[in-house]
Amino acid sequence: MRIDAHQHFWHFDPEKYSWISDKKIQKDFLPSDIKPLLKNANFEGTILVQADQSEEETQFLLNLAAENDFVKGVIGWVDLNSEEIEASLARFSEKLFKGVRHTVYDEKGEFMTDPAFQSGVSKLANFDLIYEILVFPYQLPGALALAEKFPEQKFVLDHLAKPDFSKAPSEQWKQDIQKLAANKNVFCKISGLLSETGKDWNPSDFSPFLDVVVKSFGMERLMFGSDWPVSLSGGSYEEIVKIVEDYFSIYSEEDLKKVMGITAGDFYKIS
DSSP: OOEEEEEOOBOOOTTTTTTOOOGGGOSOBOHHHHHHHHHHTTOOEEEEEOOSSOHHHHHHHHHHHHHOTTEEEEEEOOOTTSTTHHHHHHHHOSTTEEEEEOOOTTSOGGGGGOHHHHHHHHTGGGGTOEEEEOOOGGGHHHHHHHHHHOTTSOEEESGGGOOOTTSOOOHHHHHHHHHHHTSTTEEEEEOOTTTTSOSSOOGGGTHHHHHHHHHHHOGGGEEEOOOBTGGGGTOOHHHHHHHHHHHGGGSOHHHHHIIIIIHHHHHTTOO
C-alpha cells in the first residue's frame, strides 16, 4: 500500500488561513483536486491533516474523509489546554480520527512543557490517538521534553522540524533530531520539503537532511508526506514524489515501500 501521509484540504478564507501567503494556493483545495494526482503516482490513500486551529475544521475534514475512501485518516485539532479535552476527544472518537496536531507559528517551544498542555496530551493514549509534532528547529528541545515525558504516546515529527533547506544542516538541528529520534515512540515524516524552500531548488539540496533522518530514525520510522497543496509553492506533486523516490532508490525496494506507505499504514492503523 502506498500512502501519502500528509496533505490538506480547505475552503480558503483569508482570515482563517492568514498563514497562507503564496497567492498560488490562496484558493479552495478539495478531494477532486488531489484524486488524479494520487492515481498518477499510484497512491492508494492519504492522511488528511489540519490547517486551522478549530474544531469546526476538524469536523469538516472528518466529513470529507467519510465521503472519500482514499482518505484513510484525519489528524485534527482540539484544544489540548481545555479542561473539557476528554469530552472533545470523545466527540470526535471514530475510526477515521487518528490524532491531533497543534500549529506553533507564533509560539515558543515552552508550550509543550506547560502542565495544562501536557495534561491534554496525557489523554490521547486513552483514545489511541497520535500527536503530530509541528515545530521549528529552535522548538525541538520542547518536543524532546514532551516525547520523554510520555514514552508510551505515539508521536510523529512533521516536516523534519522545518529546517532551512537552502543551507547545510546546522549542527544544532542534527543533534536535536538525533536526541528526538532516540525515543522509539517518535516517528518522522519526510514532508514539507518543497513547502520550506524557494523556487530555485535542486534535489541534492535535500539529501544532507534526509541523510540525517535516515541515520537517526532508521527505515522503520520514516514515512513520505507531500504536504500538498502547501508544497505547490515550491513545485508540483510529481516533483515532490520524485525527490523522495530518487533519494531512496539507492536503498532496497523493501525500504522504499516502507517509506512510501507500509510504515504509515502500520502507524495510522490503516486496514
